[in-house]
Amino acid sequence: MNYIDNILFAIVFFIGVGYFTINVKKIIRNIKLGKDVNRSDKSSERWKNMAMIALGQSKMIKRPIAGVLHIVVYLG
Secondary structure (H helix, E strand, O other): OHHHHHHHHHHHHHHHHHHHHHHHHHHHHHHHOOOOOOOOOOHHHHHHHHHHHHHOOHHHHHOHHHHHHHHHHHHO
16 A cells, blocks of 8 residues: 555656646747847947846836835845
8 A cells, every 4th residue: 555655656746747848848949939139239228228127127217106115125
């Protein structure tokens, strides 16, 4: 009777690994759908845009009090 638990675990484990593998293959397939883009132009504008969106939380400008509180919590 001890072996039944191990067998069931092995079956569930291999089903989980198979499901994970299928999802990884889907992700890789979707990534490969992308096309190469030349991003060597306007690098300063790109960095400024990234800083405003990621670090500055530019969407919070519309609500300045919430924006300041959000930055305090983010930095904390």
